[in-house]
Amino acid sequence: MTSLDYAWDEPILPPFIMLTVKGAGSSEIVCSMNDFQDSKQLYYENFIYIAATYTFSSLQEPGVRPVASNKDAAYAELVLDVSPKTQRVVLKKKEPGKRSQLWRMTGTGMLCHEGSSVPHNPHKPSPRSVDSCMILDIAGLAAVTDNRYEPLMLRKP
Numbered sequence: 136m137t138s139l140d141y142a143w144d145e146p147i148l149p150p151f152i153m154l155t156v157k158g159a160g161s162s163e164i165v166c167s168m169n170d171f172q173d174s175k176q177l178y179y180e181n182f183i184y185i186a187a188t189y190t191f192s193s194l195q196e197p198g199v200r201p202v203a204s205n206k207d208a209a210y211a212e213l214v215l216d217v218s219p220k221t222q223r224v225v226l227k228k229k230e231p232g233k234r235s236q237l238w239r240m241t242g243t244g245m246l247c248h249e250g251s252s253v254p255h256n257p258h259k260p261s262p263r264s265v266d267s268c269m270i271l272d273i274a275g276l277a278a279v280t281d282n283r284y285e286p287l288m289l290r291k292p
Contacts, residue, residue, distance in 0.1 A: 274288045
């Protein structure tokens with residue numbers, strides 16, 4: 136933990152400070168600097184995209200040949216998306232904030248799909264259980280047993 140001395144801009148005003156987390160589910164609290172309580176906490180979700188890195192041109196390593204020979208694929212910015220009708224996991228162009236493309240890592244290391252979970256209030260701690268989400272998995276055992284490719288799908292944990 137670090138600390139930093141601070142001189143109030145307005146020393147005659149009450150010593151309150153407003154803390155904000157900006158984002159899709161922004162959260163804010165007002166704290167008294169005379170009685171700072173550990174019980175006051177900011178909550179926010181830290182969702183991720185699962186991206187095909189070679190489709191993001193700025194992430195290509197120098198000297199490494201792209202997988203696709205098509206120049207358009209290098210700039211396609213493809214991420215895992217879930218079709219709401221079929222629940223199939225596919226690659227689609229990244230659309231910032233699109234829930235069907237957002238994932239979160241559970242405490243047990245599973246990738247939970249945000250788009251198949253019920254939205255919740257970002258101002259409160261997440262009461263979600265791992266059992267209530269759909270996780271990323273392979274459709275069968277062939278990928279492990281006979282070197283065939285298997286599609287990705289969503290499953291209950």
